[in-house]
Amino acid sequence: MRWRWLSLLALLLAAPAAAQPDGAALYAQHCAACHGGERLGGMGPALLPENMGRLRPAQAATVIAQGRAATRMPGFADQLSPPEIEALAAHIFRPAPANLRWDAAEIEASRQVLAPPERLPARPVFDADPLNLFLVVETGDHHVTVLDGDRFAPIHRFPTRPALHGGPKFSPDGRFTYLMSRDGWVTKYDIHGLQPVAEVRVGINSRNLALSSDGRFVAVANYLPRSLVLLDAGDLSVKRVIPAVALRGGATSRVSAVYDARPRRSFVVAMKDIPEIWEVSYDDNAPPVFTGLVHNYEKGMVEGLAASQGLFALRRIAVEEPLDDFMFDPAYRHLLGSAREGKTVVVNLTVGRPVAEVPLEGLPHLGSGITWTQDGRRLLATPNLRRPEVSVIDMADWKVAARIPTDGPGFFLRSHERTPYAWTDSMMGGPGARDTIQVIDKRSLEVVRRLRPAPGRTAAHVEFTRDGRYALVSVWEDDGAVVVYDAESLAEVTRLPMRKPSGKYNVFNKITLSEGTSH
Known part of the structure:
Protein backbone atom coordinates (compact mmCIF):
# COMPACT_ATOMS: atom_id res chain seq x y z
CA MET A 1 0.00 0.00 0.00
CA PHE A 93 -0.52 46.88 -17.67
CA ARG A 94 2.66 45.87 -19.48
CA PRO A 95 4.77 48.86 -20.63
CA ALA A 96 4.06 50.46 -23.98
CA PRO A 97 5.94 49.03 -26.97
CA ALA A 98 9.52 50.33 -27.09
CA ASN A 99 9.22 51.21 -30.78
CA LEU A 100 5.95 53.11 -30.39
CA ARG A 101 5.55 55.87 -32.98
CA TRP A 102 2.84 58.45 -33.36
CA ASP A 103 4.35 61.16 -35.50
CA ALA A 104 3.01 63.46 -38.19
CA ALA A 105 2.28 60.59 -40.60
CA GLU A 106 0.26 58.61 -38.06
CA ILE A 107 -1.56 61.73 -36.93
CA GLU A 108 -2.48 62.75 -40.46
CA ALA A 109 -3.64 59.22 -41.32
CA SER A 110 -6.16 59.36 -38.45
CA ARG A 111 -7.66 62.72 -39.48
CA GLN A 112 -11.23 62.98 -40.73
CA VAL A 113 -13.10 66.04 -41.99
CA LEU A 114 -16.70 65.35 -41.03
CA ALA A 115 -18.37 68.59 -42.14
CA PRO A 116 -16.60 70.81 -44.70
CA PRO A 117 -17.17 74.59 -44.44
CA GLU A 118 -19.88 74.63 -47.12
CA ARG A 119 -22.02 72.32 -44.96
CA LEU A 120 -21.97 74.58 -41.91
CA PRO A 121 -25.06 76.75 -41.30
CA ALA A 122 -24.85 80.51 -41.65
CA ARG A 123 -26.47 81.11 -38.26
CA PRO A 124 -27.24 79.10 -35.10
CA VAL A 125 -29.88 76.41 -35.52
CA PHE A 126 -31.39 77.32 -32.12
CA ASP A 127 -32.81 80.55 -30.65
CA ALA A 128 -30.72 80.76 -27.46
CA ASP A 129 -27.96 83.32 -26.86
CA PRO A 130 -24.93 81.56 -28.42
CA LEU A 131 -22.57 83.33 -26.02
CA ASN A 132 -24.47 82.30 -22.89
CA LEU A 133 -24.32 78.59 -23.60
CA PHE A 134 -22.68 76.06 -21.33
CA LEU A 135 -21.00 72.89 -22.50
CA VAL A 136 -21.57 70.33 -19.76
CA VAL A 137 -19.13 67.42 -19.96
CA GLU A 138 -20.89 64.28 -18.69
CA THR A 139 -18.26 61.63 -18.09
CA GLY A 140 -20.81 59.14 -16.74
CA ASP A 141 -21.80 58.13 -20.26
CA HIS A 142 -19.36 60.15 -22.39
CA HIS A 143 -21.63 62.91 -23.67
CA VAL A 144 -21.69 66.71 -23.76
CA THR A 145 -24.89 68.64 -23.15
CA VAL A 146 -25.31 72.06 -24.76
CA LEU A 147 -27.17 74.04 -22.09
CA ASP A 148 -29.06 77.32 -22.54
CA GLY A 149 -27.69 79.62 -19.82
CA ASP A 150 -30.79 81.81 -19.77
CA ARG A 151 -33.52 79.18 -19.60
CA PHE A 152 -31.38 76.45 -18.02
CA ALA A 153 -32.74 73.98 -20.53
CA PRO A 154 -30.72 71.51 -22.61
CA ILE A 155 -30.57 72.35 -26.33
CA HIS A 156 -28.69 69.30 -27.56
CA ARG A 157 -26.69 66.32 -26.31
CA PHE A 158 -23.97 64.60 -28.33
CA PRO A 159 -21.59 61.66 -27.72
CA THR A 160 -17.85 62.18 -27.23
CA ARG A 161 -14.74 60.07 -27.10
CA PRO A 162 -14.30 58.41 -23.68
CA ALA A 163 -12.46 60.23 -20.89
CA LEU A 164 -12.35 63.83 -22.06
CA HIS A 165 -9.38 65.46 -20.37
CA GLY A 166 -9.09 69.16 -19.57
CA GLY A 167 -11.71 71.76 -20.39
CA PRO A 168 -12.98 72.44 -23.93
CA LYS A 169 -11.52 75.46 -25.71
CA PHE A 170 -13.57 77.91 -27.77
CA SER A 171 -12.77 79.80 -30.96
CA PRO A 172 -12.53 83.61 -30.51
CA ASP A 173 -16.09 84.12 -31.79
CA GLY A 174 -17.45 81.29 -29.63
CA ARG A 175 -18.72 79.27 -32.58
CA PHE A 176 -16.42 76.24 -32.42
CA THR A 177 -15.20 74.17 -29.51
CA TYR A 178 -12.25 71.80 -29.33
CA LEU A 179 -12.46 68.67 -27.16
CA MET A 180 -9.65 66.26 -26.31
CA SER A 181 -9.77 62.74 -24.87
CA ARG A 182 -7.14 61.18 -22.65
CA ASP A 183 -6.08 58.85 -25.45
CA GLY A 184 -5.32 61.70 -27.80
CA TRP A 185 -8.43 62.30 -29.93
CA VAL A 186 -9.10 65.95 -30.72
CA THR A 187 -12.59 66.81 -31.98
CA LYS A 188 -13.65 70.14 -33.48
CA TYR A 189 -17.36 70.76 -32.95
CA ASP A 190 -19.60 73.43 -34.48
CA ILE A 191 -21.78 74.75 -31.67
CA HIS A 192 -23.97 76.82 -34.01
CA GLY A 193 -24.69 73.83 -36.24
CA LEU A 194 -24.63 71.25 -33.43
CA GLN A 195 -22.38 68.91 -35.43
CA PRO A 196 -18.78 67.63 -35.40
CA VAL A 197 -16.50 69.25 -37.97
CA ALA A 198 -13.25 67.27 -37.84
CA GLU A 199 -11.38 64.76 -35.71
CA VAL A 200 -7.77 63.64 -35.42
CA ARG A 201 -5.69 61.55 -33.06
CA VAL A 202 -2.60 63.47 -31.92
CA GLY A 203 -1.16 61.04 -29.37
CA ILE A 204 -1.62 57.95 -27.26
CA ASN A 205 -1.86 59.75 -23.91
CA SER A 206 -2.60 63.46 -23.96
CA ARG A 207 -2.95 65.98 -21.14
CA ASN A 208 -4.63 69.12 -22.44
CA LEU A 209 -4.95 71.40 -25.41
CA ALA A 210 -4.77 75.14 -26.01
CA LEU A 211 -6.16 77.29 -28.81
CA SER A 212 -4.25 80.32 -30.07
CA SER A 213 -5.91 83.66 -29.40
CA ASP A 214 -6.26 84.32 -33.14
CA GLY A 215 -8.05 80.98 -33.58
CA ARG A 216 -5.49 79.63 -36.07
CA PHE A 217 -3.71 76.89 -34.17
CA VAL A 218 -4.33 74.13 -31.63
CA ALA A 219 -1.49 72.94 -29.38
CA VAL A 220 -1.66 69.58 -27.58
CA ALA A 221 0.52 68.38 -24.71
CA ASN A 222 1.36 64.66 -24.87
CA TYR A 223 2.61 62.24 -22.26
CA LEU A 224 2.91 59.48 -24.86
CA PRO A 225 4.67 59.94 -27.16
CA ARG A 226 6.58 62.73 -25.48
CA SER A 227 5.75 65.62 -27.75
CA LEU A 228 3.99 68.91 -28.37
CA VAL A 229 1.70 68.78 -31.41
CA LEU A 230 0.60 71.87 -33.33
CA LEU A 231 -2.49 71.64 -35.57
CA ASP A 232 -4.28 73.91 -38.00
CA ALA A 233 -7.45 74.87 -36.11
CA GLY A 234 -9.48 74.89 -39.31
CA ASP A 235 -9.23 71.29 -40.46
CA LEU A 236 -6.98 69.83 -37.70
CA SER A 237 -4.18 69.08 -40.14
CA VAL A 238 -0.68 68.75 -38.69
CA LYS A 239 1.49 71.86 -38.65
CA ARG A 240 4.36 70.60 -36.53
CA VAL A 241 5.32 67.86 -34.07
CA ILE A 242 8.00 68.95 -31.59
CA PRO A 243 9.65 66.13 -29.59
CA ALA A 244 10.03 67.06 -25.91
CA VAL A 245 13.80 66.76 -25.62
CA ALA A 246 15.95 68.65 -23.12
CA LEU A 247 18.41 71.23 -24.40
CA ARG A 248 21.28 69.50 -22.63
CA GLY A 249 21.86 65.75 -22.42
CA GLY A 250 19.05 64.57 -24.68
CA ALA A 251 16.64 63.53 -21.90
CA THR A 252 13.00 63.34 -22.98
CA SER A 253 9.97 64.51 -21.03
CA ARG A 254 6.27 64.10 -20.77
CA VAL A 255 4.54 67.40 -21.58
CA SER A 256 2.38 68.21 -18.58
CA ALA A 257 0.48 71.32 -19.75
CA VAL A 258 0.13 73.89 -22.52
CA TYR A 259 -1.75 77.21 -22.28
CA ASP A 260 -2.31 80.16 -24.57
CA ALA A 261 -0.60 83.42 -23.55
CA ARG A 262 -2.87 85.79 -25.46
CA PRO A 263 -0.94 89.12 -25.24
CA ARG A 264 2.32 87.32 -26.04
CA ARG A 265 0.86 85.48 -29.06
CA SER A 266 2.47 82.30 -27.87
CA PHE A 267 1.85 78.93 -26.25
CA VAL A 268 3.57 78.35 -22.91
CA VAL A 269 4.44 74.74 -22.15
CA ALA A 270 5.41 72.92 -18.92
CA MET A 271 7.63 69.83 -18.95
CA LYS A 272 7.03 67.14 -16.34
CA ASP A 273 10.46 65.46 -16.37
CA ILE A 274 12.98 68.14 -17.34
CA PRO A 275 13.51 71.57 -15.68
CA GLU A 276 12.42 73.68 -18.64
CA ILE A 277 9.52 75.87 -19.66
CA TRP A 278 8.93 76.34 -23.38
CA GLU A 279 7.39 79.29 -25.15
CA VAL A 280 6.32 78.63 -28.75
CA SER A 281 5.36 81.70 -30.77
CA TYR A 282 2.43 81.65 -33.19
CA ASP A 283 3.26 85.14 -34.47
CA ASP A 284 4.30 85.01 -38.14
CA ASN A 285 6.62 87.95 -37.50
CA ALA A 286 8.00 86.95 -34.12
CA PRO A 287 11.36 88.62 -33.43
CA PRO A 288 14.41 86.41 -32.90
CA VAL A 289 14.24 84.34 -29.74
CA PHE A 290 16.71 81.85 -28.34
CA THR A 291 15.93 78.19 -28.83
CA GLY A 292 17.90 77.69 -25.63
CA LEU A 293 17.88 80.01 -22.62
CA VAL A 294 19.88 78.40 -19.85
CA HIS A 295 20.07 80.18 -16.52
CA ASN A 296 23.50 79.75 -14.95
CA TYR A 297 22.76 80.06 -11.23
CA GLU A 298 26.45 80.11 -10.31
CA LYS A 299 27.21 83.04 -12.62
CA GLY A 300 23.82 84.67 -12.12
CA MET A 301 23.24 85.11 -15.82
CA VAL A 302 21.29 83.74 -18.74
CA GLU A 303 23.26 82.05 -21.48
CA GLY A 304 21.67 82.21 -24.91
CA LEU A 305 22.08 79.69 -27.71
CA ALA A 306 21.02 79.56 -31.37
CA ALA A 307 18.22 81.99 -32.20
CA SER A 308 15.09 81.38 -34.27
CA GLN A 309 12.28 83.69 -35.31
CA GLY A 310 8.86 83.79 -36.94
CA LEU A 311 6.08 81.23 -36.69
CA PHE A 312 6.67 78.50 -34.07
CA ALA A 313 9.92 80.03 -32.86
CA LEU A 314 10.87 78.09 -29.73
CA ARG A 315 12.29 79.62 -26.57
CA ARG A 316 13.36 77.66 -23.50
CA ILE A 317 13.42 78.94 -19.93
CA ALA A 318 15.37 77.00 -17.32
CA VAL A 319 13.92 76.39 -13.86
CA GLU A 320 15.39 74.52 -10.92
CA GLU A 321 12.90 71.65 -11.06
CA PRO A 322 10.10 70.59 -13.42
CA LEU A 323 6.77 72.37 -12.98
CA ASP A 324 3.63 70.27 -12.88
CA ASP A 325 1.03 73.03 -13.07
CA PHE A 326 0.96 76.78 -13.65
CA MET A 327 -1.11 79.90 -14.23
CA PHE A 328 -0.46 83.44 -15.51
CA ASP A 329 -0.91 86.85 -13.98
CA PRO A 330 -3.54 89.00 -15.80
CA ALA A 331 -0.87 90.75 -17.89
CA TYR A 332 0.79 87.45 -18.83
CA ARG A 333 4.17 88.81 -17.74
CA HIS A 334 4.58 86.25 -14.98
CA LEU A 335 3.95 82.55 -14.64
CA LEU A 336 3.27 81.03 -11.23
CA GLY A 337 4.21 77.35 -11.25
CA SER A 338 4.28 74.50 -8.75
CA ALA A 339 6.41 71.37 -8.60
CA ARG A 340 4.68 68.22 -7.39
CA GLU A 341 7.15 67.60 -4.58
CA GLY A 342 8.78 71.01 -4.34
CA LYS A 343 8.35 74.74 -4.18
CA THR A 344 6.13 77.22 -5.99
CA VAL A 345 8.03 79.70 -8.13
CA VAL A 346 7.30 82.89 -10.06
CA VAL A 347 8.88 83.04 -13.52
CA ASN A 348 9.16 86.37 -15.30
CA LEU A 349 8.47 85.51 -18.94
CA THR A 350 10.02 88.74 -20.19
CA VAL A 351 13.48 88.20 -18.72
CA GLY A 352 13.16 84.43 -18.88
CA ARG A 353 14.01 83.34 -15.35
CA PRO A 354 12.51 82.71 -11.89
CA VAL A 355 12.24 85.89 -9.85
CA ALA A 356 10.48 84.79 -6.64
CA GLU A 357 9.38 81.85 -4.53
CA VAL A 358 5.98 81.57 -2.85
CA PRO A 359 5.71 79.67 0.46
CA LEU A 360 2.83 77.35 -0.41
CA GLU A 361 2.82 73.91 1.21
CA GLY A 362 0.97 70.88 -0.08
CA LEU A 363 0.11 70.96 -3.78
CA PRO A 364 -1.64 74.16 -4.93
CA HIS A 365 -3.89 73.57 -7.94
CA LEU A 366 -2.75 76.62 -9.87
CA GLY A 367 -4.55 75.56 -13.04
CA SER A 368 -7.73 76.45 -11.16
CA GLY A 369 -6.43 79.68 -9.64
CA ILE A 370 -8.22 83.02 -10.07
CA THR A 371 -7.40 86.67 -9.43
CA TRP A 372 -9.30 89.79 -8.38
CA THR A 373 -8.58 93.33 -7.15
CA GLN A 374 -9.12 94.33 -3.52
CA ASP A 375 -8.32 97.84 -2.24
CA GLY A 376 -6.07 98.44 -5.20
CA ARG A 377 -4.19 95.16 -4.72
CA ARG A 378 -4.29 92.30 -7.20
CA LEU A 379 -4.85 89.07 -5.29
CA LEU A 380 -4.42 85.53 -6.54
CA ALA A 381 -6.20 82.61 -4.91
CA THR A 382 -5.68 78.90 -5.42
CA PRO A 383 -7.18 75.73 -3.93
CA ASN A 384 -4.89 73.00 -2.63
CA LEU A 385 -5.03 69.32 -3.57
CA ARG A 386 -3.47 68.20 -0.29
CA ARG A 387 -4.37 70.80 2.32
CA PRO A 388 -7.82 71.99 3.47
CA GLU A 389 -7.31 75.62 2.56
CA VAL A 390 -7.44 78.26 -0.14
CA SER A 391 -4.24 80.29 -0.33
CA VAL A 392 -4.45 83.99 -1.19
CA ILE A 393 -1.32 85.69 -2.57
CA ASP A 394 -0.58 89.40 -2.93
CA MET A 395 0.78 89.67 -6.45
CA ALA A 396 2.71 92.87 -5.70
CA ASP A 397 5.27 91.06 -3.56
CA TRP A 398 4.23 87.39 -4.01
CA LYS A 399 3.62 87.00 -0.28
CA VAL A 400 0.82 84.91 1.21
CA ALA A 401 -1.89 87.35 2.27
CA ALA A 402 -4.29 84.78 3.78
CA ARG A 403 -4.93 81.09 4.24
CA ILE A 404 -8.67 80.42 4.24
CA PRO A 405 -9.57 77.14 5.99
CA THR A 406 -11.92 74.82 4.10
CA ASP A 407 -13.60 71.54 5.01
CA GLY A 408 -11.14 69.55 2.92
CA PRO A 409 -8.64 69.78 0.06
CA GLY A 410 -10.25 71.17 -3.08
CA PHE A 411 -9.85 71.02 -6.83
CA PHE A 412 -11.76 73.97 -8.31
CA LEU A 413 -12.09 77.66 -7.42
CA ARG A 414 -14.40 79.95 -9.39
CA SER A 415 -15.81 83.46 -9.29
CA HIS A 416 -17.01 86.24 -11.58
CA GLU A 417 -16.15 89.93 -11.83
CA ARG A 418 -19.76 90.84 -10.95
CA THR A 419 -19.97 88.88 -7.71
CA PRO A 420 -18.29 89.48 -4.34
CA TYR A 421 -17.95 85.74 -3.77
CA ALA A 422 -15.56 82.99 -4.79
CA TRP A 423 -16.80 79.40 -4.67
CA THR A 424 -14.62 76.37 -3.96
CA ASP A 425 -15.21 72.68 -3.42
CA SER A 426 -13.65 70.17 -1.00
CA MET A 427 -13.95 67.22 -3.37
CA MET A 428 -10.51 65.85 -2.49
CA GLY A 429 -11.57 65.47 1.15
CA GLY A 430 -13.23 62.54 2.85
CA PRO A 431 -16.85 61.92 3.86
CA GLY A 432 -18.39 65.01 5.38
CA ALA A 433 -16.20 67.29 3.26
CA ARG A 434 -16.51 66.37 -0.39
CA ASP A 435 -20.23 67.22 -0.53
CA THR A 436 -19.58 70.84 0.46
CA ILE A 437 -19.18 74.04 -1.54
CA GLN A 438 -17.64 76.89 0.45
CA VAL A 439 -18.62 80.44 -0.52
CA ILE A 440 -15.81 82.89 0.26
CA ASP A 441 -16.27 86.65 0.57
CA LYS A 442 -13.54 88.17 -1.60
CA ARG A 443 -13.50 91.28 0.61
CA SER A 444 -13.18 89.71 4.07
CA LEU A 445 -11.40 86.55 2.82
CA GLU A 446 -13.66 84.40 4.98
CA VAL A 447 -16.08 81.55 4.31
CA VAL A 448 -19.56 83.06 4.66
CA ARG A 449 -21.72 80.10 3.61
CA ARG A 450 -21.51 76.35 3.10
CA LEU A 451 -23.75 74.76 0.50
CA ARG A 452 -24.51 71.05 0.21
CA PRO A 453 -26.25 70.44 -3.13
CA ALA A 454 -26.65 66.71 -2.34
CA PRO A 455 -25.60 65.67 1.18
CA GLY A 456 -23.19 62.75 1.14
CA ARG A 457 -22.45 63.10 -2.57
CA THR A 458 -19.49 64.83 -4.25
CA ALA A 459 -20.02 68.49 -5.14
CA ALA A 460 -17.55 70.24 -7.45
CA HIS A 461 -16.81 72.64 -10.30
CA VAL A 462 -18.68 75.93 -10.23
CA GLU A 463 -19.23 78.04 -13.33
CA PHE A 464 -21.15 81.30 -13.72
CA THR A 465 -23.52 82.59 -16.38
CA ARG A 466 -22.09 85.32 -18.60
CA ASP A 467 -23.69 88.07 -16.45
CA GLY A 468 -22.60 86.49 -13.16
CA ARG A 469 -26.18 86.23 -11.83
CA TYR A 470 -26.21 82.46 -11.44
CA ALA A 471 -23.69 79.84 -10.36
CA LEU A 472 -23.89 76.25 -11.60
CA VAL A 473 -22.54 73.44 -9.39
CA SER A 474 -21.99 69.78 -10.29
CA VAL A 475 -23.16 66.85 -8.23
CA TRP A 476 -20.26 64.72 -9.43
CA GLU A 477 -21.97 61.32 -9.46
CA ASP A 478 -23.12 58.96 -12.20
CA ASP A 479 -26.73 59.82 -11.36
CA GLY A 480 -25.78 63.40 -10.55
CA ALA A 481 -27.08 66.82 -11.46
CA VAL A 482 -26.23 70.40 -12.33
CA VAL A 483 -27.61 72.60 -9.55
CA VAL A 484 -28.26 76.28 -10.32
CA TYR A 485 -27.92 78.86 -7.53
CA ASP A 486 -28.74 82.56 -7.40
CA ALA A 487 -25.26 84.06 -7.03
CA GLU A 488 -26.51 86.87 -4.77
CA SER A 489 -28.99 85.18 -2.43
CA LEU A 490 -27.25 81.77 -2.68
CA ALA A 491 -30.70 80.13 -2.98
CA GLU A 492 -31.19 77.12 -5.22
CA VAL A 493 -33.05 77.97 -8.43
CA THR A 494 -33.30 74.61 -10.21
CA ARG A 495 -31.46 71.36 -10.81
CA LEU A 496 -30.99 69.29 -13.95
CA PRO A 497 -30.26 65.54 -13.86
CA MET A 498 -26.91 64.72 -15.48
CA ARG A 499 -24.57 61.72 -15.81
CA LYS A 500 -21.54 62.69 -13.72
CA PRO A 501 -21.20 66.29 -14.95
CA SER A 502 -17.47 66.76 -14.44
CA GLY A 503 -17.35 70.31 -15.80
CA LYS A 504 -19.46 73.16 -17.19
CA TYR A 505 -17.97 75.80 -19.45
CA ASN A 506 -19.62 79.10 -20.34
CA VAL A 507 -18.78 80.33 -23.83
CA PHE A 508 -18.70 84.06 -23.02
CA ASN A 509 -16.66 83.72 -19.84
CA LYS A 510 -14.08 81.60 -21.60
CA ILE A 511 -13.58 83.70 -24.72
CA THR A 512 -13.47 86.98 -22.75
CA LEU A 513 -11.05 85.57 -20.13
CA SER A 514 -13.33 86.30 -17.19
CA GLU A 515 -11.17 86.82 -14.11
CA GLY A 516 -13.30 84.30 -12.24
CA THR A 517 -12.56 81.27 -14.38
CA SER A 518 -9.47 79.39 -15.48
CA HIS A 519 -7.95 80.24 -18.83
Missing part, protein backbone atom coordinates in the same frame (compact mmCIF):
# COMPACT_ATOMS: atom_id res chain seq x y z
CA ARG A 2 2.84 2.31 0.94
CA TRP A 3 4.45 1.54 -2.44
CA ARG A 4 1.27 2.56 -4.28
CA TRP A 5 1.12 5.93 -2.45
CA LEU A 6 4.78 6.57 -3.25
CA SER A 7 4.18 5.73 -6.93
CA LEU A 8 1.20 8.07 -7.10
CA LEU A 9 3.21 10.86 -5.48
CA ALA A 10 6.01 10.32 -7.98
CA LEU A 11 3.58 10.55 -10.89
CA LEU A 12 2.09 13.80 -9.52
CA LEU A 13 5.53 15.34 -9.07
CA ALA A 14 6.56 14.31 -12.56
CA ALA A 15 3.41 15.72 -14.20
CA PRO A 16 3.89 19.11 -15.90
CA ALA A 17 2.44 22.13 -14.09
CA ALA A 18 -0.84 23.43 -15.42
CA ALA A 19 -0.17 25.90 -18.23
CA GLN A 20 -0.59 29.53 -17.24
CA PRO A 21 -3.04 31.52 -19.37
CA ASP A 22 -1.36 33.51 -22.13
CA GLY A 23 -2.43 37.14 -21.64
CA ALA A 24 -1.11 38.24 -25.03
CA ALA A 25 -3.02 35.52 -26.86
CA LEU A 26 -6.20 36.29 -24.93
CA TYR A 27 -5.82 39.97 -25.77
CA ALA A 28 -5.38 39.20 -29.48
CA GLN A 29 -8.49 37.02 -29.45
CA HIS A 30 -10.86 39.12 -27.38
CA CYS A 31 -9.60 42.73 -27.26
CA ALA A 32 -7.50 43.68 -30.29
CA ALA A 33 -10.46 44.31 -32.58
CA CYS A 34 -11.61 47.24 -30.43
CA HIS A 35 -8.44 48.36 -28.65
CA GLY A 36 -5.85 47.79 -31.39
CA GLY A 37 -3.24 45.10 -31.82
CA GLU A 38 -0.60 47.16 -29.99
CA ARG A 39 -3.08 48.33 -27.30
CA LEU A 40 -2.95 51.82 -28.82
CA GLY A 41 -6.73 52.10 -29.10
CA GLY A 42 -9.29 52.02 -31.89
CA MET A 43 -13.02 51.84 -31.35
CA GLY A 44 -12.13 51.49 -27.68
CA PRO A 45 -9.53 53.48 -25.71
CA ALA A 46 -5.82 52.69 -25.51
CA LEU A 47 -4.98 50.01 -22.94
CA LEU A 48 -1.57 51.09 -21.65
CA PRO A 49 -0.45 51.87 -18.08
CA GLU A 50 -0.21 55.58 -18.94
CA ASN A 51 -3.85 55.61 -20.03
CA MET A 52 -5.33 53.75 -17.07
CA GLY A 53 -5.42 56.73 -14.73
CA ARG A 54 -6.03 55.45 -11.21
CA LEU A 55 -7.30 52.06 -12.35
CA ARG A 56 -5.39 49.13 -10.82
CA PRO A 57 -5.04 45.56 -12.19
CA ALA A 58 -7.61 44.18 -9.73
CA GLN A 59 -10.11 46.84 -10.79
CA ALA A 60 -9.30 46.19 -14.44
CA ALA A 61 -10.06 42.49 -13.90
CA THR A 62 -13.49 43.46 -12.56
CA VAL A 63 -14.16 45.57 -15.66
CA ILE A 64 -13.06 42.71 -17.93
CA ALA A 65 -15.38 40.32 -16.11
CA GLN A 66 -18.41 42.57 -15.75
CA GLY A 67 -18.05 45.14 -18.52
CA ARG A 68 -18.50 48.87 -18.11
CA ALA A 69 -21.84 50.65 -18.04
CA ALA A 70 -22.62 53.32 -20.66
CA THR A 71 -19.89 52.02 -22.99
CA ARG A 72 -19.52 49.29 -25.60
CA MET A 73 -17.31 47.29 -23.22
CA PRO A 74 -18.98 43.89 -22.63
CA GLY A 75 -18.32 41.51 -19.76
CA PHE A 76 -16.30 38.33 -20.36
CA ALA A 77 -17.09 36.36 -17.20
CA ASP A 78 -19.08 33.85 -19.21
CA GLN A 79 -16.22 33.30 -21.70
CA LEU A 80 -13.05 33.49 -19.61
CA SER A 81 -12.02 31.77 -16.40
CA PRO A 82 -10.82 33.83 -13.41
CA PRO A 83 -7.14 32.96 -14.14
CA GLU A 84 -7.60 34.04 -17.77
CA ILE A 85 -9.16 37.33 -16.68
CA GLU A 86 -6.25 37.95 -14.30
CA ALA A 87 -3.73 37.19 -17.07
CA LEU A 88 -5.51 39.57 -19.41
CA ALA A 89 -5.56 42.33 -16.77
CA ALA A 90 -1.84 41.84 -16.18
CA HIS A 91 -1.15 42.02 -19.92
CA ILE A 92 -2.72 45.43 -20.43
